[in-house]
Amino acid sequence: MAVSDHASSGNRSGGFSAVPADARPLAIEARGLVKSFDGTRAVDGVDISIPQGAIYGILGPNGAGKTTTLRMLLGIIDPDEGVRRVFGHDRPHDIGRLIGYLPEERGLYPAMKCVEAIAFMGALRGLSLKEGRKRAGELLERHGLGHAADRQIRQLSKGMAQTVQLLGTLVHHPRLVVLDEPFSGLDAINQGKLELMIRALADDGVTVIFSTHVIHHAERLCEGVAIIAGGKVPYTGSVEEARDRIPAQVRLETRAREGAWLAALPRETKRNGDFFQFALPETGIEPLLRQLIEGEAGILSLSIERAGLHDAFVAIAGEAAARQLEADSAANFGKARA
Amino acid sequence: MTSTDTPRSRLTTLEAAWVIARRDFVAVLFSRAFLFFLLGPLFPVLIGGLAGSIGGQVQRNAVSIEIGLAMSAGDNAAMIASADTLRPQLPGVVPELRVIPEAAQAGDFDARAYMDQRRGNYAAILTGTLAAPQLVGTQGQVDRWSGPIELIAATANGASPTRFPTATSEVVATSAASERTNRVRTAQAAQMVLFLLTMLLGGMVLSNLAEEKGNKIIEILAAALPMDAVFMGKLFAMLGVSFVGIAVWGSVGYAFWAIAEDAIVTVTQTNFRELPGPAVGWPMFMALGLIYFTMAYLLLGSLFLTIGAMAASVREVQTMSMPVTMLQLMVFFLSAANIGQTGTPLELASVAFPLSSPFAMLARAALEETLWTHALALLWQGFAVILLIKGGSLLFRKRVMKSGGAGRAKKRWFARRTPAPLEPAE
Numbered sequence: 001m002a003v004s005d006h007a008s009s010g011n012r013s014g015g016f017s018a019v020p021a022d023a024r025p026l027a028i029e030a031r032g033l034v035k036s037f038d039g040t041r042a043v044d045g046v047d048i049s050i051p052q053g054a055i056y057g058i059l060g061p062n063g064a065g066k067t068t069t070l071r072m073l074l075g076i077i078d079p080d081e082g083v084r085r086v087f088g089h090d091r092p093h094d095i096g097r098l099i100g101y102l103p104e105e106r107g108l109y110p111a112m113k114c115v116e117a118i119a120f121m122g123a124l125r126g127l128s129l130k131e132g133r134k135r136a137g138e139l140l141e142r143h144g145l146g147h148a149a150d151r152q153i154r155q156l157s158k159g160m161a162q163t164v165q166l167l168g169t170l171v172h173h174p175r176l177v178v179l180d181e182p183f184s185g186l187d188a189i190n191q192g193k194l195e196l197m198i199r200a201l202a203d204d205g206v207t208v209i210f211s212t213h214v215i216h217h218a219e220r221l222c223e224g225v226a227i228i229a230g231g232k233v234p235y236t237g238s239v240e241e242a243r244d245r246i247p248a249q250v251r252l253e254t255r256a257r258e259g260a261w262l263a264a265l266p267r268e269t270k271r272n273g274d275f276f277q278f279a280l281p282e283t284g285i286e287p288l289l290r291q292l293i294e295g296e297a298g299i300l301s302l303s304i305e306r307a308g309l310h311d312a313f314v315a316i317a318g319e320a321a322a323r324q325l326e327a328d329s330a331a332n333f334g335k336a337r338a
Numbered sequence: 339m340t341s342t343d344t345p346r347s348r349l350t351t352l353e354a355a356w357v358i359a360r361r362d363f364v365a366v367l368f369s370r371a372f373l374f375f376l377l378g379p380l381f382p383v384l385i386g387g388l389a390g391s392i393g394g395q396v397q398r399n400a401v402s403i404e405i406g407l408a409m410s411a412g413d414n415a416a417m418i419a420s421a422d423t424l425r426p427q428l429p430g431v432v433p434e435l436r437v438i439p440e441a442a443q444a445g446d447f448d449a450r451a452y453m454d455q456r457r458g459n460y461a462a463i464l465t466g467t468l469a470a471p472q473l474v475g476t477q478g479q480v481d482r483w484s485g486p487i488e489l490i491a492a493t494a495n496g497a498s499p500t501r502f503p504t505a506t507s508e509v510v511a512t513s514a515a516s517e518r519t520n521r522v523r524t525a526q527a528a529q530m531v532l533f534l535l536t537m538l539l540g541g542m543v544l545s546n547l548a549e550e551k552g553n554k555i556i557e558i559l560a561a562a563l564p565m566d567a568v569f570m571g572k573l574f575a576m577l578g579v580s581f582v583g584i585a586v587w588g589s590v591g592y593a594f595w596a597i598a599e600d601a602i603v604t605v606t607q608t609n610f611r612e613l614p615g616p617a618v619g620w621p622m623f624m625a626l627g628l629i630y631f632t633m634a635y636l637l638l639g640s641l642f643l644t645i646g647a648m649a650a651s652v653r654e655v656q657t658m659s660m661p662v663t664m665l666q667l668m669v670f671f672l673s674a675a676n677i678g679q680t681g682t683p684l685e686l687a688s689v690a691f692p693l694s695s696p697f698a699m700l701a702r703a704a705l706e707e708t709l710w711t712h713a714l715a716l717l718w719q720g721f722a723v724i725l726l727i728k729g730g731s732l733l734f735r736k737r738v739m740k741s742g743g744a745g746r747a748k749k750r751w752f753a754r755r756t757p758a759p760l761e762p763a764e
Contacts, residue, residue, distance in 0.1 A: 109361075
């Protein structure tokens with residue numbers, strides 16, 4: 001697999017970085033990561049390069065190998081093959097204080113008070129308990145949970161507990177934040193808050209990596225993505241580059257139904273009710289427009305839409321992976337509503 | 339690439355272990371479970387006492403050691419008088435003799451028929467004469483009582499003295515044989531205490547790890563700290579908790595002893611003040627006992643943690659702990675069976691096998707004065723603890739932290755991918 005190119009037009013939609021992507025040192029670099037469990041390859045040759053300060057998405061359906069990849073990158077498990085480097089270190093635990101990690105399966109000690117839980121998570125990363133408690137109080141206050149500081153985790157709602165865990169992930173001011181399915185189980189309001197938080201982190205120069213099976217989160221937030229399916233990574237690079245892999249889609253509505261001008265439309269044109277839909281020709285729209293006007297097609301509307309990340313995902317990972325991704329996304333939406 | 343390493347970019351293994359140990363220690367100490375843990379030893383004592391008391395009562399009611407007399411009236415009286423004479427000289431040997439009323443009334447009393455009909459509550463029936471007594475009963479009872487009955491009959495018949503000379507005695511503090519015997523008893527008692535403590539406390543480590551899995555916190559710990567530091571922290575936290583437990587039990591026991599020493603001596607029939615001294619002396623023995631408890635606990639605890647690491651669920655943890663408990667019992671029996679056989683191949687095996695080593699060495703401390711062997715054994719046991727912790731954390735990383743798995747299975751001989759080398763960090 002080719003190593004991703006960070007020289008591409010890699011600005012995310014929010015929290016833009018002023019530093020050109022290719023000038024930035026790498027936060028994470030991995031080559032040929034392979035991991036098998038009981039003879040089954042969960043991850044099959046992953047190459048990823050993530051520049052410092054980027055928001056980076058690992059996009060794929062459930063069971064694609066996202067969590068295993070993140071665990072290998074963080075040193076929770078070792079790859080069977082391949083190499084990884086975090087901030088230039090082969091052993092991520094050596095720079096544990098620079099990393100914050102929110103696992104997919106959220107967990108906190110139920111009997112602990114919120115402030116203690118956050119301080120404890122800071123202590124795991126080298127923060128003193130005294131400083132951890134101080135910062136925990138401030139963080140809880142800032143995120144509207146000041147009233148719950150002395151409440152036990154078991155007394156919190158699920159959303160509040162998730163927020164507490166996220167604050168615990170950030171309390172030691174990490175330079176790299178890795179979030180495994182952070183939007184999972186959150187309602188729309190909390191998802192919005194989390195997006196803001198991720199952008200704020202990136203604005204402070206923190207590298208944020210998150211896995212998701214919801215395309216629009218990656219599309220809205222990420223500068224770069226790795227699309228992962230069946231343990232393989234068929235694409236790593238910027239979101240823009242992924243979208244550019246598919247030509248823009250033209251949507252045309254005409255007054256006339258028949259005419260010689262029909263022959264001017266590209267061969268793969270699909271008819272959808274009153275609309276014609278086709279990929280933007282390589283020659284551009286102008287020659288086609290000329291023929292439509294001369295053929296008196298009677299143009300009622302014409303739009304050229306750039307391909308979305310979803311279209312790119314379908315093209316890169318395949319229809320089956322895309323369908324699974326949509327199903328996972330719908331299930332997640334249902335969970336959040338519940 | 340710019341390295342972002344700083345002098346304090348990670349916790350040392352000891353610092354990491356301390357973070358885990360501190361949390362676990364406080365959490366366990368202030369939990370309701372700890373109260374039950376403290377009360378734990380009371381239950382076996384209470385149940386054992388109750389079972390013993392009930393069992394004793396039942397046995398007293400059910401088992402008769404009376405021998406029925408079916409001789410002539412004169413012989414019966416002579417036998418009873420003779421038994422009364424002999425009983426102080428032979429306590430616990432001479433049975434109770436009682437005249438069978440039916441035999442005294444009927445001239446043609448049939449002892450065999452009487453026993454066959456399961457009448458009365460006699461261990462056996464004595465018929466015949468003083469010169470030719472006949473004991474009727476089951477084989478076991480006949481074997482048991484023939485000797486004493488013959489002695490009583492002989493005494494009644496005037497064939498043995500009716501008065502016995504009084505022997506004067508001079509009591510010595512000990513002898514080589516009795517000292518050895520007493521030290522063996524000390525070794526046995528110490529091993530038993532050590533075994534009970536480790537079994538009771540080892541389970542706590544297991545339940546602690548099971549709780550961690552249930553709370554799904556283990557991945558946060560594994561991401562932040564090396565797993566061997568996590569394991570070490572958990573082990574030492576539980577060790578700290580166990581010391582608190584032992585201190586509480588010890589204090590309560592001492593207070594109880596101070597209040598009711600006489601009652602305890604009467605009930606247990608043991609004067610603990612006169613317990614035989616171990617070969618290395620009491621202070622050294624107590625110190626070694628504490629150290630061997632620590633080692634036994636760390637060995638068992640790290641084994642339980644390894645089991646916890648291999649298991650995917652709490653139920654699996656419980657299932658897998660059963661064979662280890664059995665193994666623990668076996669190594670205890672191995673070291674218990676070899677007390678006093680210092681230097682034999684089996685005893686050396688129990689010293690060398692890490693799990694039985696603390697038990698075997700504690701027994702040695704009771705029996706042998708040599709101290710350097712303890713230093714050697716402790717080094718070996720410490721090494722085994724480190725190996726178990728490392729092995730457990732490795733297994734945890736290999737077997738527990740897996741998820742998903744949509745990739746396809748591939749055979750091992752499939753061409754291995756050679757990753758492109760990374761550029762060295764700048």
